[in-house]
Amino acid sequence: MTTLGDVARGDEWIVEAFGIAAERLADRAVLASLVDRMVHELALRPVGAGQWHVFPPPGGITGMLLLAESHLTVHTFPEHGSLCLNLFCCTPRAAWPFAERLAELLGAERVTVRHLERAYARQALASR
């Protein structure tokens, strides 16, 4: 049970990564490893199995994982050498080192990260 104060806000990271080899972006096992690494290092708690969809060639992949903390999604674009990732945690937490990990795991040459605060407390109604 959350209280109605500071706890009723979360963090979302909106991530784009570029310069990744198309083969890696079309490889579900590679992406599953990325998700597993995030779950492990951030101590995320999946609720249910991940859901994956592989699109026709060039073979972009979409993956989603429901979390007790909210959700994790990833979409790949092999034809662009890029991916888009969202991590939403409904309680505050430290950021993952997205740029370092996406370089290490996928060979990303460039990573952009935007952080959004997501407030969902009743008080937010009055203060906005």
Add this chain to the structure above:
Amino acid sequence: MTTLGDVARGDEWIVEAFGIAAERLADRAVLASLVDRMVHELALRPVGAGQWHVFPPPGGITGMLLLAESHLTVHTFPEHGSLCLNLFCCTPRAAWPFAERLAELLGAERVTVRHLERAYARQALASR
């Protein structure tokens, strides 16, 4: 097949809604109706069935739907009378009238919408 120009960007809407009755936020059928309405009115193309999780009382619900366009997620917080929604479409499109629809379908008193552009073209690597 997308080209490497203007098409290689998408739109994401980050939505919070407040002032909703707890009973509606704990009712999966109500939320499924919201998702169905969005899919219909925005001509979204689901790939696979929606995935839902109902948390212990107060009974927050998480729902996710994979789309050919990317994804749709919703998380409810009955204890706060609020929900958080994401809609990510990897090709540009007009916004949904979130405030009007969330008032109509859920009785939301206040809705905040943030719009983010998501660029995933190869050129984005050089231009950033």
